[in-house]
Amino acid sequence: MGENTKMTPAASKILETASHLFYWKGIHSIGVETIANEAGVTKKTLYDRFGSKDQLIVAYLKDRDSQWKNHLSNYSDHVPDEEPLQKILSIFDALENWLTTNNQRGCAFVNAFAELAEESHPGREVIIEEKKWLKQLFATYLKQLGLEHVDDIAERLLILHEGITVTYSMSLSKGIAAAKETANEIINANININN
Amino acid sequence: MGENTKMTPAASKILETASHLFYWKGIHSIGVETIANEAGVTKKTLYDRFGSKDQLIVAYLKDRDSQWKNHLSNYSDHVPDEEPLQKILSIFDALENWLTTNNQRGCAFVNAFAELAEESHPGREVIIEEKKWLKQLFATYLKQLGLEHVDDIAERLLILHEGITVTYSMSLSKGIAAAKETANEIINANININN
DNA sequence: ATGTAACCATACCGGTCGGTATAGTGTCAA
DNA sequence: TTGACACTATACCGACCGGTATGGTTACAT
Numbered sequence: 001m002g003e004n005t006k007m008t009p010a011a012s013k014i015l016e017t018a019s020h021l022f023y024w025k026g027i028h029s030i031g032v033e034t035i036a037n038e039a040g041v042t043k044k045t046l047y048d049r050f051g052s053k054d055q056l057i058v059a060y061l062k063d064r065d066s067q068w069k070n071h072l073s074n075y076s077d078h079v080p081d082e083e084p085l086q087k088i089l090s091i092f093d094a095l096e097n098w099l100t101t102n103n104q105r106g107c108a109f110v111n112a113f114a115e116l117a118e119e120s121h122p123g124r125e126v127i128i129e130e131k132k133w134l135k136q137l138f139a140t141y142l143k144q145l146g147l148e149h150v151d152d153i154a155e156r157l158l159i160l161h162e163g164i165t166v167t168y169s170m171s172l173s174k175g176i177a178a179a180k181e182t183a184n185e186i187i188n189a190n191i192n193i194n195n
Numbered sequence: 196m197g198e199n200t201k202m203t204p205a206a207s208k209i210l211e212t213a214s215h216l217f218y219w220k221g222i223h224s225i226g227v228e229t230i231a232n233e234a235g236v237t238k239k240t241l242y243d244r245f246g247s248k249d250q251l252i253v254a255y256l257k258d259r260d261s262q263w264k265n266h267l268s269n270y271s272d273h274v275p276d277e278e279p280l281q282k283i284l285s286i287f288d289a290l291e292n293w294l295t296t297n298n299q300r301g302c303a304f305v306n307a308f309a310e311l312a313e314e315s316h317p318g319r320e321v322i323i324e325e326k327k328w329l330k331q332l333f334a335t336y337l338k339q340l341g342l343e344h345v346d347d348i349a350e351r352l353l354i355l356h357e358g359i360t361v362t363y364s365m366s367l368s369k370g371i372a373a374a375k376e377t378a379n380e381i382i383n384a385n386i387n388i389n390n
Numbered sequence: 391a392t393g394t395a396a397c398c399a400t401a402c403c404g405g406t407c408g409g410t411a412t413a414g415t416g417t418c419a420a
Numbered sequence: 421t422t423g424a425c426a427c428t429a430t431a432c433c434g435a436c437c438g439g440t441a442t443g444g445t446t447a448c449a450t
Contacts (some may be wrong), residue, residue, distance in 0.1 A: 008396065026312040028223035031437060039229055042398060043439080053438065110361055111309035117221040117300070131367055155362070155373045163358025167350070172326055176352045185384065186377065189414090203426060226407060237428055238409080248408065341437090398445070406437065414421100415428070420421100 011049040015059055022060050023108050025163060027115045032056070055123065057131070062124040064108045068130075071098055084144035088157065091137070092180040095161065099168050099176065105122065106169030116149045134158060147190050157183055204352065206244040208222045210254055217255050218303050222310045227251070238255070249317065256321040263325075266293055279339035279381060286332070287375040290356065294363050294371065301364030305357065319361045329353060342385050352378050 017039035021030045025194070030073040036043045050056040075094035079086045105111065116123045136158050147153060157178035164179035173179075202210070212234040216225045227248050231238045245251040263380050274281045276367035301307065306321040333349035342348060359374035368374075 001268040012399065019316055024312065026223065026310055028221070028310070028328060029312060032439080033437080044399085044441090045397060047439070062222050069404090105312070106309070107284070110305070113213035113365065114301070114306035115221055115223070117219065128365055128367070131362070131365055135367065152373065155368060156377050158367065159358035159362055159374055160354060163354035163356070167326070167354055167358040167360065170308065170323055170326055172323070172330065172353065173350060178347065182354070182377070182381065186380070189380065189384075193246070203407070206425065227409080228406080237430090239411095239429085240427060393448105393450085395448090399443090401441085404437100407435075408433105408443070410433075411431085413429085413431085415426100417424105417426085419424090 002063075008049065010041050010045050011158075012037075014041055014046050014049060014056075015063055018056055019060050019063055022057070023064075027057060027112060033092050053067075056124050057116075057121075058126060061112060065126065065130050068098065069166075076147055084141040085184075086137065087141045087185065088138060088187065089180060091134075091161070092164075092176055092183060095165070096176040096180075099165065105167065107165045109161070110165065131158065131162075134161065142187070145191065147187075147189070149190070153186060153190055156186055171185075203244065205234075205236050205240050209251075210240050211237055211260055213251055214255050214258055217252070217307075218259075218300055220299075222307060248332060252311075252316075252318050253321060256304065256307060256325075258319050260321065260325050263293065270322060276340065277334040277341075278304065280379075282336045283333060283382065284375060284379065286329075286356070290360070291371040291375075296361065299364065302357070302360045305360065316349060319375055326357075331357065337382070340382070342382070344385070348381060348385055351381055355381075 014035065018030075020033045021035060021038065032044060032046060034158075036046045039046075048054070050059060052071050072091065072094045075090045075097070076087055079090050081087075099106075109130055112123060113127050116127075135154050137156045138157045139150045142150040142153050160179040164173060164176045167173040168176065209230065213225075213230045216230060216233065227241060228238060231241045232252075233293070241251070245254060267286065267289045270285045271282055273315075276282075276284050282330050294301075303327055307318060308322050313321075330349050330353045333352045334345045335346040337348050355374040359368060359371045362368040363371065
């Protein structure tokens, strides 16, 4: 779902443009007319492809989701399955690179969640599912490490992940080292309990 | 600065109303007309008191800041100065109560930061100063504990603080226990190093 | 050759945006 | 008692909002 491959050329361009503008200028601050103009496309085409601004927002969020997961794969895939701790730490490495290159405005999902105040907005589900997915990924690796209380520890790792993203985007953290090291310490502390 | 005491009655009502609407509906989603109407005041009065929407936004952020600091005092002040660790943990207790009562939409500052994308918006400075203040507060208590690397540890505590606020607002954390316990463990780990 | 899908251009809709203008009322201190 | 201040009420401004209507062009598959 949402793969660029099965989109028309105009739709791809619209989504690409919307993605950039929504992220850097904010969802509510950007009008559909601006998106259409910047994409070199008529408003008619935008509505023919996406139906409404809300649906375009959902497409934007799904696109960010798949981009982030793809980025993450580049860091995790070459870590052998026998090293789940390194798998977890690679997530923080992926985040560091993600934040420092072209994503200085912080987490698109957290920002969008702030803007989409209406409980019923379909974008909110996409956001929450993304975070749940990440938490579950942490839990899976923790289980492979043979830890107990994996849900609790996964929650802590997610907290670190979200926290560092916020502080980094406000220039209150220079890199993500503080979060990565804390993650490492939390995990090691719980490994030692089992020995 | 910004104390309600030296405001006119209408100004207080406007700020109170704006504060509520900005927080729950989002800054860009709410128009000045709505605020004026809900406050039972004319738009003229709103502009006579606050000058512009942007200045009202700044007033809103400063008001949230003083409210949060006031709330924090209620939790920290009755912890004796001789117990800096408890002072730090009381910040997390204050946050738990803050988030669970009337502040379910997460951190007003993080949300506003997401909405105020323009680098030059005066509200951004208020937000960053607030976070720096909290980080410094952590550092002060850590220094009283006789720790080294207080800036590094203060950064970690801030990360936990921001992280739990985000995950709680997305219903991915049930309470703030995970953050508070991690904070406690980080501090204890660094106390032991000195012994 | 015909239809359909993807696009273009332009013009329009009602509604709302932030902000201003004009005119008037009540209160209270000097 | 006068003038400054805090307010009310109403009407207006140009700009922009999300979304629609109409009509025409190209390319491509059947």
